[in-house]
Amino acid sequence: EAQVTQNPRYLITVTGKKLTVTCSQNMNHEYMSWYRQDPGLGLRQIYYSMNVEVTDKGDVPEGYKVSRKEKRNFPLILESPSPNQTSLYFCASGDSVYEQFFGPGTRLTVL
């Protein structure tokens, strides 16, 4: 089944404790992206990747890191999480920015 998977789905952590949210896709897509979604706001892009080893900042990259060592994986790293990073996070992939396939989301709470 074609899909984008994210782990964990839910995470409660404390300020400053490094964490990684994994994202994997099995559709051989070149484009991958991370978004955060907050109530009343549209999806905001954190980082995106056009292909292996090629990444770039989105609209809200501060406090996040990414890497794209393999085509299928695009992990999101929060090196020192803060409460303002409490949000719902989505990973997406696609042949391009058109018709993106989204993962199920990761709900992160930073205390």
Next chain:
Amino acid sequence: SQKIEQNSEALNIQEGKTATLTCNYTNYSPAYLQWYRQDPGRGPVFLLLIRENEKEKRKERLKVTFDTTLKQSLFHITASQPADSATYLCALDSGSNYQLIWGAGTKLIIKP
């Protein structure tokens, strides 16, 4: 900068009627515009893409129009069903090949 406006109030529609959702943008006309569906606690699902040179696009009970003069896209669901209840997101190109501008979405409730 480009902004998208979608009605933040929920839209309540009686089952069987046509639901119409609006996406307005403020600045330049995008080369294309996309509509996605999002169910509570789940990721958005792509529905339709319409390009600036297309006036209308259809997919089963869905229809999207794109009016560059009014700077508006309308999303229609005909013969609506309770299963159509969801939040619908509008997204348009930002001028970059790798980024979209997203609306906050409109919640659609179809009542039996």
